[in-house]
Amino acid sequence: MRIEGISHAALEVTEAGVVRVLDQTLLPHQVVWRELAAARDAENAIREMWVRGAPLIGVTAAFGVALAMRVDASDASLQAVCSRLLATRPTAVNLAWALGQMTQALRTLSEPSRAVAALTLAKGLAAADVAVNHAIGAAGLPVLKAIHDRKGRVDILTHCNAGWLATVDRGTATAPIYAARDAGLQVHVWVDETRPRNQGASLTAWELGQEGIAHTLIVDNAGGLLMQQGKVDLVIVGADRVTAGGDVCNKIGTYLKALAARDNGLPFYVAAPRSSIDREIQDALCIPIEERSPREVTHVQGLDADGILRQVQVTPHGTRVHNPGFDLTPARLITALITEHGLIPATSKHIEDIFKEAHNYA
Numbered sequence: 333m334r335i336e337g338i339s340h341a342a343l344e345v346t347e348a349g350v351v352r353v354l355d356q357t358l359l360p361h362q363v364v365w366r367e368l369a370a371a372r373d374a375e376n377a378i379r380e381m382w383v384r385g386a387p388l389i390g391v392t393a394a395f396g397v398a399l400a401m402r403v404d405a406s407d408a409s410l411q412a413v414c415s416r417l418l419a420t421r422p423t424a425v426n427l428a429w430a431l432g433q434m435t436q437a438l439r440t441l442s443e444p445s446r447a448v449a450a451l452t453l454a455k456g457l458a459a460a461d462v463a464v465n466h467a468i469g470a471a472g473l474p475v476l477k478a479i480h481d482r483k484g485r486v487d488i489l490t491h492c493n494a495g496w497l498a499t500v501d502r503g504t505a506t507a508p509i510y511a512a513r514d515a516g517l518q519v520h521v522w523v524d525e526t527r528p529r530n531q532g533a534s535l536t537a538w539e540l541g542q543e544g545i546a547h548t549l550i551v552d553n554a555g556g557l558l559m560q561q562g563k564v565d566l567v568i569v570g571a572d573r574v575t576a577g578g579d580v581c582n583k584i585g586t587y588l589k590a591l592a593a594r595d596n597g598l599p600f601y602v603a604a605p606r607s608s609i610d611r612e613i614q615d616a617l618c619i620p621i622e623e624r625s626p627r628e629v630t631h632v633q634g635l636d637a638d639g640i641l642r643q644v645q646v647t648p649h650g651t652r653v654h655n656p657g658f659d660l661t662p663a664r665l666i667t668a669l670i671t672e673h674g675l676i677p678a679t680s681k682h683i684e685d686i687f688k689e690a691h692n693y694a
């Protein structure tokens with residue numbers, strides 16, 4: 333997608349072979365690319381949230397493995413880098429998925445061939461992510477078109493950032509929105525600010541603005557009122573992990589939007605690739621929920637009057653904070669999952685069915 337009119341991906345490999353990522357902790361105020369020169373840089377990029385969003389975390393980890401293989405391609409090194417990367421962020425299952433893909437393929441290869449193969453594999457996962465997101469967009473487009481045919485525009489509410497910044501490109505929740513824009517539909521997005529880190533305010537608003545998509549920023553608690561007032565046609569969010577039965581773990585606050593949507597008779601869609609589905613987990617309460625730093629709640633980041641990026645404290649000194657990063661939306665509140673294999677009901681049977689399909693986009 334575009335930054336100041338120029339096409340970019342959230343993770344790029346330059347012609348010189350340099351792996352670089354956009355530092356999302358500085359957006360929307362500064363566009364800074366950071367080089368990943370070693371596996372430790374990839375670990376750091378995920379831990380410090382230069383990159384975030386389930387699919388992008390997975391792809392960055394794959395490049396982390398590739399960087400480790402350049403230095404030491406032994407089984408011990410492969411195992412060590414995977415366990416360090418896995419520990420960086422516990423909730424998004426795409427991380428374990430991508431590491432699984434890398435390990436499975438590399439283990440069968442001789443050590444001397446692993447470095448080159450690992451880079452090719454990581455590039456393959458990045459390319460597959462983009463293809464998957466385009467397929468998600470195509471699957472979601474008819475939903476938006478049906479609403480547009482009826483009322484001449486579509487108002488979508490989204491939470492957090494499941495846009496191109498959360499993937500390699502195109503996004504998941506945003507993919508149908510970009511597809512609708514490309515099809516000439518009039519779309520408008522209500523963007524939840526998404527406290528505490530404000531991924532909606534700082535990332536979604538920025539990327540939609542760069543793409544020229546009409547959007548309005550709202551505080552997290554405004555969505556319910558807007559639904560009651562008929563200003564929202566549907567909700568589309570992403571997912572960090574989907575259980576075998578179709579329950580969805582996503583950014584904290586997602587569940588409350590699903591409840592409000594149900595109370596107002598509005599469709600609630602979750603756009604997610606197959607790599608976000610954890611078939612091992614039946615009970616959503618077993619998903620590890622990341623407890624994030626209290627500082628995310630006690631402080632906010634922004635520009636001061638002189639245009640300097642600063643963090644300021646908004647709470648009394650010493651306030652006790654609990655900061656779970658994600659919540660759980662039961663399958664019964666989800667109208668459908670928008671996947672690269674089409675729109676499917678959030679049920680175990682339909683989820684199992686898409687794993688029988690051969691096409692894996694890699």
Ligand code: MRU
Nearest residue numbers: 384385386494498504570571583
């Ligand atoms: O903590 P973050 O910013 O990594 O959380 C991101 C989300 O919750 C996204 O909605 C999710 O990862 C899906 S991204 C396509």
